Amino acid sequence: MLIEATGRDTASLFAALGDRTRLSLLTKLSDGKTRSIAGLSAGTDLTRQAVTKHLRVLEEAGLVISSKVGRESQFAFRPEPIDEIRAYLDSVSQQWGDALSRLQAFVET
Amino acid sequence: MLIEATGRDTASLFAALGDRTRLSLLTKLSDGKTRSIAGLSAGTDLTRQAVTKHLRVLEEAGLVISSKVGRESQFAFRPEPIDEIRAYLDSVSQQWGDALSRLQAFVET
DNA sequence: CATAAGGGCAACCTCCGGGTTGCCCTTACT
DNA sequence: AGTAAGGGCAACCCGGAGGTTGCCCTTATG
Numbered sequence: 001m002l003i004e005a006t007g008r009d010t011a012s013l014f015a016a017l018g019d020r021t022r023l024s025l026l027t028k029l030s031d032g033k034t035r036s037i038a039g040l041s042a043g044t045d046l047t048r049q050a051v052t053k054h055l056r057v058l059e060e061a062g063l064v065i066s067s068k069v070g071r072e073s074q075f076a077f078r079p080e081p082i083d084e085i086r087a088y089l090d091s092v093s094q095q096w097g098d099a100l101s102r103l104q105a106f107v108e109t
Numbered sequence: 110m111l112i113e114a115t116g117r118d119t120a121s122l123f124a125a126l127g128d129r130t131r132l133s134l135l136t137k138l139s140d141g142k143t144r145s146i147a148g149l150s151a152g153t154d155l156t157r158q159a160v161t162k163h164l165r166v167l168e169e170a171g172l173v174i175s176s177k178v179g180r181e182s183q184f185a186f187r188p189e190p191i192d193e194i195r196a197y198l199d200s201v202s203q204q205w206g207d208a209l210s211r212l213q214a215f216v217e218t
Numbered sequence: 219c220a221t222a223a224g225g226g227c228a229a230c231c232t233c234c235g236g237g238t239t240g241c242c243c244t245t246a247c248t
Numbered sequence: 249a250g251t252a253a254g255g256g257c258a259a260c261c262c263g264g265a266g267g268t269t270g271c272c273c274t275t276a277t278g
Contacts, residue, residue, distance in 0.1 A: 014127035019236085032205055049239085054236085072245090095140050098140075102141075128266085145224075158226090
């Protein structure tokens with residue numbers, strides 16, 4: 001199936017990563033440890049609410065998953081969407097590589 | 110780490126890719142062929158101006174480069190930033206991988 | 219030369235994203 | 249029991265992103 005170049009929600013995935021705060025949250029969580037909202041807000045100059053909103057964005061993008069444990073909700077990294085991004089990058093750079101090859105073949109002919 | 114002039118931070122790179130229109134423009138250009146603004150606007154329901162703005166964003170992110178040829182400005186794909194994105198993804202999934210390894214080691218102990 | 223094609227610039231509009239504050243509910247702790 | 253900690257919800261503010269329109273300049277093309 002020759003996918004349409006721009007995968008359905010690839011853009012929203014990139015968009016979810018297109019924010020320093022979210023990128024930082026995701027980086028923290030990428031160590032596999034689970035963290036609460038308060039835990040993730042600590043050390044930040046942001047409000048809990050702000051962090052909450054960012055986490056929701058990450059969750060809707062599938063980059064993070066949450067579950068309530070007692071009175072707090074624990075967030076965990078979810079690596080699957082990363083592969084989708086890699087797939088897009090690969091498709092783009094493969095096209096580019098092909099173009100280079102053809103160019104080189106042309107020059108060498 | 111010295112940042113190259115055209116190099117932006119990772120978040121803005123992701124942000125530049127976090128838009129369907131830009132993603133589509135970039136995908137078209139990733140075949141290595143050069144295109145004018147009018148050429149990229151054709152077939153789109155967008156105004157030339159809209160496309161121009163998007164191209165500027167892509168250019169500031171270093172994902173595209175432009176040069177004036179006669180009365181038109183030609184845009185070309187620029188693959189370097191893609192590597193920066195890959196680097197981030199790798200760092201994140203490596204941390205994740207390490208976490209999995211430690212977990213497995215713990216279980217097997 | 220006259221005119222169309224390709225673009226740049228600037229003003230303007232609308233809407234959403236990031237962030238805050240205030241209030242209230244539930245869960246833990248002593 | 250009483251209180252503090254963790255969070256959800258909703259309202260609100262502000263700035264910038266995406267898009268348009270209008271005008272003008274430059275370069276091709278007849």
